[in-house]
Amino acid sequence: MELKQLLKKLCETSAVSGTECELTSTLSDIVGEYGTVTTDALGNLTVHKSGEGMHFLLDAHMDQIGLIVTGIGKDGFLSVDKVGGVDLRTLCGAEVTVWGSEPLYGVICSKPPHLIESGESDKAVKLKDIAVDIGMSYDEAVEKVSLGDRISFKNSFGELLNGEVTSVSVDNRAGMCAVIRALEILNEQNSDSEITANFTVQEETGGAGAGPASFMSGADYALVTDVSFAKAPGIADTECSPMGSGAMICYAPGLDTQMSRELEETAKEKGIPHTLEICSGSTGTNADKILSAGKGTKTALVSIPIKNMHTPVETVKLSDIEATAQVMANFILKKEGKI
Amino acid sequence: MNRYVKPLCELNGTSGDENSVREYIIGNLGDNPYTVDALGNIIVEKKGKKVPHKKILVSAHMDEVGFIVTHITDDGYIKFACVGGIDKKVVISKRVLVNGKTGVVGLKPIHLTDSDERRNIPEIKDMYIDIGARDKAEAEQYVHQGDCIYFDSEFVKFGDGFVRAKALDDRFGCAVMLNLINSDIEYDTTFTFVVQEEVGLVGSKTASFAVQPDVAIILETTTANDIAGITGADRVCALGSGAVISFMDGRTVYDRELYKLAVKTAEDNSIPWQTKTRIAGGNDAGSVQVSGKGCKVCAVSLASRYLHSAGCVVKEEDMDSIERLIPKLICAFADF
Numbered sequence: 001m002e003l004k005q006l007l008k009k010l011c012e013t014s015a016v017s018g019t020e021c022e023l024t025s026t027l028s029d030i031v032g033e034y035g036t037v038t039t040d041a042l043g044n045l046t047v048h049k050s051g052e053g054m055h056f057l058l059d060a061h062m063d064q065i066g067l068i069v070t071g072i073g074k075d076g077f078l079s080v081d082k083v084g085g086v087d088l089r090t091l092c093g094a095e096v097t098v099w100g101s102e103p104l105y106g107v108i109c110s111k112p113p114h115l116i117e118s119g120e121s122d123k124a125v126k127l128k129d130i131a132v133d134i135g136m137s138y139d140e141a142v143e144k145v146s147l148g149d150r151i152s153f154k155n156s157f158g159e160l161l162n163g164e165v166t167s168v169s170v171d172n173r174a175g176m177c178a179v180i181r182a183l184e185i186l187n188e189q190n191s192d193s194e195i196t197a198n199f200t201v202q203e204e205t206g207g208a209g210a211g212p213a214s215f216m217s218g219a220d221y222a223l224v225t226d227v228s229f230a231k232a233p234g235i236a237d238t239e240c241s242p243m244g245s246g247a248m249i250c251y252a253p254g255l256d257t258q259m260s261r262e263l264e265e266t267a268k269e270k271g272i273p274h275t276l277e278i279c280s281g282s283t284g285t286n287a288d289k290i291l292s293a294g295k296g297t298k299t300a301l302v303s304i305p306i307k308n309m310h311t312p313v314e315t316v317k318l319s320d321i322e323a324t325a326q327v328m329a330n331f332i333l334k335k336e337g338k339i
Numbered sequence: 340m341n342r343y344v345k346p347l348c349e350l351n352g353t354s355g356d357e358n359s360v361r362e363y364i365i366g367n368l369g370d371n372p373y374t375v376d377a378l379g380n381i382i383v384e385k386k387g388k389k390v391p392h393k394k395i396l397v398s399a400h401m402d403e404v405g406f407i408v409t410h411i412t413d414d415g416y417i418k419f420a421c422v423g424g425i426d427k428k429v430v431i432s433k434r435v436l437v438n439g440k441t442g443v444v445g446l447k448p449i450h451l452t453d454s455d456e457r458r459n460i461p462e463i464k465d466m467y468i469d470i471g472a473r474d475k476a477e478a479e480q481y482v483h484q485g486d487c488i489y490f491d492s493e494f495v496k497f498g499d500g501f502v503r504a505k506a507l508d509d510r511f512g513c514a515v516m517l518n519l520i521n522s523d524i525e526y527d528t529t530f531t532f533v534v535q536e537e538v539g540l541v542g543s544k545t546a547s548f549a550v551q552p553d554v555a556i557i558l559e560t561t562t563a564n565d566i567a568g569i570t571g572a573d574r575v576c577a578l579g580s581g582a583v584i585s586f587m588d589g590r591t592v593y594d595r596e597l598y599k600l601a602v603k604t605a606e607d608n609s610i611p612w613q614t615k616t617r618i619a620g621g622n623d624a625g626s627v628q629v630s631g632k633g634c635k636v637c638a639v640s641l642a643s644r645y646l647h648s649a650g651c652v653v654k655e656e657d658m659d660s661i662e663r664l665i666p667k668l669i670c671a672f673a674d675f
Binding site for chain 2: 085093
């Protein structure tokens, strides 16, 4: 599948942390051709291909940030809490889907400027004041909505200039695309290694999925992919990489430095666009969980730069997803001595 | 639902950029005579079965709130200002359209913010729109200073008879007037579709000067604040409680006798109605009342949540109440 279509398809299926089932089923159809597909107790989806020699693990998380229903008011409005690092500044007027007994359209309440007191608009809304309007009375709402139902930001896949696309949940559907594309390249290049690809749950709420899934794989090397920060107004050059600059190869204390070096060398040799991302502690990704799961695994992190992370308008450039897939696939092919 | 509402809301037309709305309306006037004045207001003289004692005007505005391009940065980002009153909270992270191109209002990721940044909403002047341009030169191939920018938002029906759409303020009023113009009405009535309400009630001033009515009905949307946690008078008005008839707002003290007659007409015809419980907002009544020799004004509004955002939320039954009320008011006011 073409990268843009693949990303669109993955973005169109909602998977707020803990409710990744529907995306798992979409994904099984896509990745079935690359190996044996299984799911575990937590809901992680694994694609496994047997092979000779070394065993490589690819990991991308499936889940996305969102909201969770904590109450149904007497007036039919829903009160909510955050699932993952939702930015309260982005909520007023946002369109959402409430995953009740059926998908329900909703909008997050806001005040019209006519009624806003002086200074009131300067402050981000507080979590306790956030309510979702689903256009229902209490009696109608309790028929269709239960406490604990997830709420996702309404999908709005759109195309900008220069191969940039914007959508809800680019974090981390972009990473999933990179893994799927890497599997495709490895397949085309007749890779003979044992490969496990884990699409993992609940990264946004603390990373519950990645550890158990990687523990089960027992791989020799783990390549984790997630999104990171692209250059945008207000962000220091040292904290980001430009859109279109390719894969972000990470160096961090917990990561395997030799793997990071080899990823960098591979990118240079193959002319794959890349930049370096330096973390002084943990990476804030599944890599932190995977490297220390079980008896430990040599782990590297390759990230895709995106703009507006954790907002409903996350933006990614398709060529950066391709570069990330190329770096990971060619790293494995190089280890096999194929290049 | 009135068949003109959805197509009208889907058109883009901020204040001063009402062309596509005007063209749609003119295309749906049938054989009724009309003129377009210097500012772009449409004035329609609709013949009724009878000549009223008083000259009656019904007016609604064509423009909607939106944004205007003020500057393009060297990096190719679009700086913008609001056209009409828009709260900065509802602008962040929204999809927009500029000259048909998709853009997004960007935001520094929460991971890179300090606690002050997380708690405070940036100023509009510090926000930017990203269309994916590499640099200023590329952005300028698509966008120019002074171009208008719109919320990219779809017309949605949801819940128990609710509708969310941008520009319901005041395309709903335009839609009600188009229905009346294309039906048989009792009395000769002048209809004006006016420009630039959102930037200071401008179009209605010149249109009503030209019409010189004795009595004017302003068709509008108004602020319903019947949302979670709001009680009593702070709700202002509520969805599902009928047509909103105003006695006073931020711009106008309405004619008391006309107000009472409007209320009586609604009650006599069993049409649900309500009034506002807070003096807030304003509409074209403010300028129509004092244009030329002045006239008596009455405002009838559709209760709407989230006015001046990417989507107003209204209730279909309130639309129906207003559709029923306006022809009755024309009859009642004809002999006032």
